[in-house]
Amino acid sequence: MPYNEPNPLEVRILSRRFGMPNSHSIETYLATDGYKALEKASHMTQEEIINEVKVSGLRGRGGAGFPTGMKWSFVPRQSPKPKYIVVNSDEAEPGTCKDRLLVEYDPHQMIEGIIIAGLAVGAQQGYVYIRGEYRYLMDIVDRAIDEAYAHGYLGDNILGKGIKFHLATHNGAGAYECGEESALLESLEGKRGVPRIRPPFPAVAGVYQCPTVLNNVETFCAVPAIIMHGGAYFAGLGTPKNGGTRLFCLSGHINKPGVYELPMGFNLMRMINEVGGGMLNGKKLKAVIPGGSSCPVLKADECDLAMDFDTLAAANSMLGSGGVVIMDEDTCMVKAALRIMRFYAHESCGWCIPCREGTTWLRKLLTRFHEGMGQRSDIVLIGDLARNMLGRTFCPLGDAAALPTISIVEKWEEEFEAHLNGEPCPYEKSSRLVAA
């Protein structure tokens, strides 16, 4: 059984097999139209497949929201080198727990999407990079890959049509940075997960310096539905330029946390109240992280908005990876900023100085501040330090650390002031536990 009850407001396209008996098996998959999209795609040209994905308005579900069809079209048609498909299943953005379910309940949907991507760009080998903590998913995907080989959906003669595509799993070993595409490629090559300078982009020089399509699990999972029902159908589920549905991971102070598949553009307040069952213990909403801890935090009065990439960007935040973290009135925002910064300081790969030094310095400053040893001038300093990291690193981790910090210190300055004068955290006394 899935970990949370479905909600009637969900539009279950990618998650439609969640909860079915043996949903991960190829038998269940085939009995529910599995691998029919691959059959259909085998009659299409490369341009037709890419065009269908472009029409669908599908945008990268890992966080950046780059149009998937366009990304695929960047892969050179003629290449003397082999081409690769790489799946980013290194889900590690705090607040995000959707890829885990997509892989656990419906691995064949992902595999079918990967093979179709292979057809679209002319790749014959794929790798699924799974974070090391998800050991049990390695076993699930390995079994699904074996089933797909046994049924002729992987191998040298797929569907009996001479189509060649091979797929293998690869495990990470505990590094958030490896979720960044170029660091992931380094890690896949057996190196430290340090990002690469771009250009060249992975579409031209990815794994082993060969043309590579690299997308998030959920992005690949959307592909079979797009091919089966058409790009226009998928696009119509969402808002303009934000096609389809996406899996939102609701967590924090709400009554019904869980992973829910909702149309792009679903209103955030409705998500909290109607899908998430409202605030826990009837408390008031204070803040929402809309898409994983890298996103600027929204104040309660900023949350009446459509959850799509463009609306969130217009609100100076990001849709990110779908991790919606809800915080109530008793949450200490200094503590939240500190915990988020502690994470990025731990996960910084150390290559770019603004990130390596900035995150460490900010972690120390915020620790001191939360303990009541801060000075008034630190409030300005925290914002300044964070702003000095923005745009000054080779990968987005520096920005990911800076953006939530800037938003918290700007929007909740009074909470920082409340921590001055050597007083302990004013929120700590109201800290209450579910884990009683």
Add this chain to the structure above:
Amino acid sequence: MTFSPEMEARFEKFLAKYPAEHKRSAMIPMLMYAQDEVGSITDELVDEVAKRVGVTPLQVNEVLTYYSMLHRKPMGKYHVQICTNISCLLLGGEELWNRASQKLGIGHKEVTKDGRVSLEDVECIGACSWAPAIQVNFDFYHDVTMAQLEKLIDGLAAGKRPEEITELVKVNS
């Protein structure tokens, strides 16, 4: 260095996944699985993996020090990882961590004297909607209460296996 036949079969499978000239790709998977059998990543294991993937031991060491799940020193038989990242923090992850640490008298990435239990104040494990969450070795436990955590820690310390501690049921099959 000798491994179990299962581990040798696994190594062979890993090496076959990548183009012959890119055997190095198998390094991290080999280290991850072998450390469970060996107990930790020993100098001997570093040399062996280096030999098998065609790089120097220094190159293996350079890579492995980057990854937080690769351990040069043995962790406990039961490695209890308590998430205190943002979603878990909001629902008591830090209190769980503090209690576990206090009960066992060990800190982050430390091991009890008898080698049975180790603790890690872990970063996000991808269970945010079921917070607070923990992992014992590779098994996930969701919506963990303080009472459950106490049973787990006491049970493990007293020599029980996680399966014998019925207050807590792993969610992955």
